Amino acid sequence: MHMFNMKRTAIAAMLLGAQLGISPAVFAAENAQFWLDDGAASLNDSKKLVPNARKAKNVILFVGDGMGISTVTGARIFEGQLKGADGERNKLSFEAFPYVALSKTYSTNQQTADSAPTMTAMISGVKTNDGILSLNQTVARNEPSPAVLNANKVTTLLEQAEVAGKSTGVVSTARITHATPAATYAHISNRDWEANSNLSSAAASNGVKDIAAQMIDNFGSGKLGDGIDVVLGGGRSYFLPNSVTDIEGTKGRRTDGRNLTQEYVSKFGGVYVQDKNGFDAINPATATKVLGLFNPSHMEYEQDRPNDIAGEPSLAEMTGKAIDILKKNQNGYFLMVEGGRIDHASHAGNAYRTFKDTVALSDAVREAMSKVDMNDTLIIVTADHSHTLTIGGYPKRGNPILAKVVEPGKTTPTLAADGKPYTTVSFANGPGYHTNAPGDAVYNEAIAAGRVVDMTSVDTEDPDFHQEALVPLSSETHAGEEVAIYAQGPKAYLVHGVQEQSYIYQVMKEAFGFR
Numbered sequence: 057m058h059m060f061n062m063k064r065t066a067i068a069a070m071l072l073g074a075q076l077g078i079s080p081a082v083f084a085a086e087n088a089q090f091w092l093d094d095g096a097a098s099l100n101d102s103k104k105l106v107p108n109a110r111k112a113k114n115v116i117l118f119v120g121d122g123m124g125i126s127t128v129t130g131a132r133i134f135e136g137q138l139k140g141a142d143g144e145r146n147k148l149s150f151e152a153f154p155y156v157a158l159s160k161t162y163s164t165n166q167q168t169a170d171s172a173p174t175m176t177a178m179i180s181g182v183k184t185n186d187g188i189l190s191l192n193q194t195v196a197r198n199e200p201s202p203a204v205l206n207a208n209k210v211t212t213l214l215e216q217a218e219v220a221g222k223s224t225g226v227v228s229t230a231r232i233t234h235a236t237p238a239a240t241y242a243h244i245s246n247r248d249w250e251a252n253s254n255l256s257s258a259a260a261s262n263g264v265k266d267i268a269a270q271m272i273d274n275f276g277s278g279k280l281g282d283g284i285d286v287v288l289g290g291g292r293s294y295f296l297p298n299s300v301t302d303i304e305g306t307k308g309r310r311t312d313g314r315n316l317t318q319e320y321v322s323k324f325g326g327v328y329v330q331d332k333n334g335f336d337a338i339n340p341a342t343a344t345k346v347l348g349l350f351n352p353s354h355m356e357y358e359q360d361r362p363n364d365i366a367g368e369p370s371l372a373e374m375t376g377k378a379i380d381i382l383k384k385n386q387n388g389y390f391l392m393v394e395g396g397r398i399d400h401a402s403h404a405g406n407a408y409r410t411f412k413d414t415v416a417l418s419d420a421v422r423e424a425m426s427k428v429d430m431n432d433t434l435i436i437v438t439a440d441h442s443h444t445l446t447i448g449g450y451p452k453r454g455n456p457i458l459a460k461v462v463e464p465g466k467t468t469p470t471l472a473a474d475g476k477p478y479t480t481v482s483f484a485n486g487p488g489y490h491t492n493a494p495g496d497a498v499y500n501e502a503i504a505a506g507r508v509v510d511m512t513s514v515d516t517e518d519p520d521f522h523q524e525a526l527v528p529l530s531s532e533t534h535a536g537e538e539v540a541i542y543a544q545g546p547k548a549y550l551v552h553g554v555q556e557q558s559y560i561y562q563v564m565k566e567a568f569g570f571r
Contacts, residue, residue: 105154107549112567113388113432115213116379116424117178117560118150119236120417121171122399122410124442124539130407130481131414133457138415144453148418149425150437150542155551158538159560161441164193168536171235171399172247174440174557179239179392180210181561189235189267190243199245200258202265206243213561214240216570217390218281223382224389226284227374229355229413230396231291233267236440240392241284242270251294251309268294268310272319283324285345285389286381288374289396292317292330292349303330304365306352320347332367340380348374357397357409358416359519371395375420379427388432390568393420402443403531404498405486405522408458410445412519434545434567438560442535444484451480458517469512476510479523486525486532491518503528 120127128148136146163173165185173184176191184193192208199205214224228237233250244267249255252266265273268291275283295316296308310316317328326345329335335348350368355361361368369377375393382389395417401409421437428435449461449470460469460477469477488505490498491514505528515521525532541560543551547567 102154108431108546109549110431110546111569112434112546114383114390114428115217115434115564115567116391116393116428116436117213117564118417118421118424118435118437119175119178119392119394120398120414120437120439121230121236121394121396122402122441122443122534123395123414123417123439124445124535124537126445126447127398127402127410127414127439127443128540130445130447130457131411131418134411135415135418137454137456142454143457148415149422150418150435153435153437153542153544153548155543155548157541157543157551158554159438159541159557160538160554161439161557162536168534169441170247170534171440172239175236175239176210177556177558178438178440178560179212179214181558181565182210183556183558184210187247188245189239189247191245195245197245198256198259200256200262200264202263205245205264209243212240213564213568213570214284214390214392215280216565217568218275218284220568220570221281221385221387222389222568223285223385223387224281225286225378225382225391226289227286227371227378227391228289228394228396229358229371229416230289230394230400231294231354232271232287232289232349233291233294234354234396236394236396237289237392238267241274242267243274244270250291252312252314253298253309268316269314272316272323276323283320283345285326285385286378286391287320288335288346288348288350288369288378289394290349290351290353290355293352295320295349302352304352317347317349320345330366332369335369335373335377338377338381340377341384343381346381354397354400357401358412359409370419371416372419372423376423376427379424383427388568390564393417393424395420399443402445402483403486403533405483405488405490405525405532406498406520407445407481407483407523408517408519408521410443411457430545432546434543434547434564436548436551436560436564437542439539440557442537442539444486444532444535446482446484447480448482449478449480455480456517457481458521460511460516472507474507476507477512479511479516482523483525483532484535485527485529487522487530488525488528490522491515492520498522503530505529 133143136143163169177183187197235247293309297310324345329348398413451461452464505525550563
């Protein structure tokens with residue numbers, strides 16, 4: 057390139073960086089040669105890839121609930137911009153993994169699935185119907201017969217790991233009885249049967265075990281393995297009788313008198329904790345079995361976690377401590393970690409919390425990678441399904457991802473055909489525009505879908521801003537397109553192409569050498 061043109065390009069890049077509030081050094085190096093060198097470096101890295109065909113001692117499955125590709129893109133930019141860096145060229149921790157594939161998320165009866173059949177597919181290798189947890193597709197939703205349920209169970213990877221003498225762990229920011237974590241250990245015909253009080257009258261009278269009870273009753277005492285070694289997440293009230301009030305003043309939901317937190321300790325040994333102080337006091341060097349339930353329902357969004365009444369550990373902290381406890385087993389371990397509230401934030405149409413909880417999952421993956429040997433540990437990061445979150449318009453490079461669209465060369469927002477500005481991020485359906493409605497509170501407000509407000513003076517980057525939506529619904533829905541699978545470690549090279557979601561189980565099973 058001619059020296060004059062190189063200087064002119066560098067000056068233009070510096071001016072662009074200054075205009076965007078980003079260090080000029082971020083863009084100063086960008087010219088034609090920069091991109092050629094960047095691509096060549098990536099190609100050289102690819103040429104150095106050597107498939108790790110070893111057997112995995114450990115497998116960690118990270119599930120970003122609802123973490124579609126547009127959510128990953130938005131969270132990547134969001135994280136970079138929070139750091140004052142180039143958001144577009146930023147990478148979340150798992151985006152550096154060498155092997156990537158696409159996962160087809162439909163269930164056996166719906167084009168757009170929910171978390172029950174999608175997690176069942178990933179953890180058992182068998183696709184099933186919506187609302188069904190770790191049962192095959194012949195079972196009807198709400199099936200009340202224990203005989204039918206038992207006859208149609210599908211074996212999960214966690215159960216196989218228990219039988220093989222490996223340690224097991226389940227970590228989630230959602231309720232531990234919620235669909236994604238529950239699919240690892242429970243077999244039931246309705247994902248909503250989380251406590252015995254949630255069972256249908258027919259299921260209850262027939263003796264069907266609710267999800268929380270199955271976490272205790274399905275293991276040990278001649279059953280599978282010796283119990284899940286580490287369980288960390290929300291959903292405390294589903295484990296407590298309605299005669300007990302927890303640390304945050306919430307009564308239990310169980311009407312059968314069972315205190316499953318006490319049963320976990322007495323049956324499997326170990327400890328039960330319910331706040332940040334109790335969590336911090338756990339010594340991984342000596343702890344064997346740990347049940348930590350940090351909220352009566354779901355744990356807080358990462359944005360709201362500092363304000364929790366009793367205090368909650370972060371997803372990264374829970375992941376790190378779980379690994380430190382599980383790794384003492386010389387036979388290895390299986391750990392499932394869910395960023396559960398990514399999904400809930402999108403249902404509420406609140407992209408800020410969607411992105412922040414996605415970044416929290418990325419932090420948890422980074423924490424895991426710092427604690428394991430990638431030569432003997434397979435890490436897979438994926439999602440169960442997507443959401444209708446979309447990134448649109450023609451915003452200029454570096455435009456804040458949650459801001460109104462400002463096009464290149466402009467300093468004021470671009471106006472739509474109705475004369476109003478619009479945001480880069482929106483949802484195809486859902487409750488629509490709201491602000492100053494923290495967290496889930498938006499569900500209690502009137503639906504405001506469509507172009508109901510001129511947002512010229514609205515701070516769309518506020519954490520409590522809820523994006524516009526096209527179709528009015530009380531809760532935004534999942535989306536049906538493929539989601540990404542990221543993999544690193546033993547047998548990670550098997551993650552490639554476009555696969556059925558059930559293929560993820562096959563890769564993990566192959567990595568462990570299970571037959």
